[in-house]
Amino acid sequence: MTDLHQLQFYATPEHPCSYLPGRQAKTLFVDPKADLNQEDYSTLSDLGFRRSGPHIYRPHCHGCKACISARLAVDRFRPSKTQKRIQRINHDLSVEVVNPTDSEEVYQLYQRYISERHRDGDMYPPSPEQFHSFLVESDQQTRFMLFRQQRRLLAVAVVDQLEQGLSAIYTFFDPNEQRRSLGTFAVLKQIAYTAEQGQPYLYLGYWIQNCRKMEYKIRYQPVELLVEGCWLEVDPRGSGISPYR
Structure with missing residues (x-):
């Protein structure tokens, strides 16, 4: 392990902040030349x-701590009524776990998703090069x-x-399939996949x-939210957590 x-x-x-209008953002990066193994990344x-x-x-x-890391303890997760309904709606879908790919099929779905759902975001307009650098290029065990x-x-x-x-990096889907709530269904399948591997947490960003x-x-x-360096199980809606310090 790296020190x-x-x-x-x-x-x-x-x-300019991508999430909160009128605010300025700053990002801290690990040296991209650092050789980080799975233990370091974890x-x-x-x-x-x-x-x-x-x-x-x-x-x-x-002056801002609005971005708070969240993770889910998968062994204690219980789906809500809405989440159970979404599982039933998508009972006809199969899930395959593969190595990262920028196949034409996968890229075309990504292009449609970004173009129709995130035209106001940093990833618009999409391109094969941007897709590859964002989601395919990785030194970690990505699936x-x-x-x-x-x-x-x-x-996907x-x-x-x-x-x-598992760390949930990104999800994109057919923007015409709104009734399926594919974003929610993808998270539910990630929770199940984490549990099947006998691991405790899904990191949600x-x-x-x-x-x-x-x-x-x-x-x-x-x-669970990372607050002042500690992971705390809280209900954020009533926790009194202030994002501005």
Whole structure:
């Protein structure tokens, strides 16, 4: 294992926040030249770091701690009535776990998803090069979960294998299949996959209060949040957690 105290970190200049209008963001990156194995990456995940392409990062914003790492204890997860309904709706889908791929089939689904659902985001306009650097290029044990209705690809969930579970990197799906709630179904399948491996946690990324794109993570209970360096099981809606310090 790498001595994490000897790692070098680099901070970006301030830039407009992608999640909270009117705020400035700053990001802390692990030295991209560092040779991080699975144990290193797993430890960094417990410290609130995430992966995007070859980069390991976490928010480092002055005066704001709105981005709070969230993880789910899968052995204690119990689906809600809505989540059970979504499971029933998607009973006809198969799931295959494969190595990362930028096949035309997978890329075309990604292109449609970004173009129709995230035209206002950093990933628009999509390109094969951007897709590859974001989701395929990885020094970690990355897997693609392919969701199909017979041969038709409906969704892809990208996950990283950690020593203590899975890290949910990104999910994209057919934007015309709204009734299926494929984003929710993909998370439910990631929870099941983590449990099948006998591992305790699914890391959901950052929960951001008052951000519609990120608030959904508290729908999976019991959720644990990384607060002041400690993982705490809380209900964020009544926790009194303040994102601004």
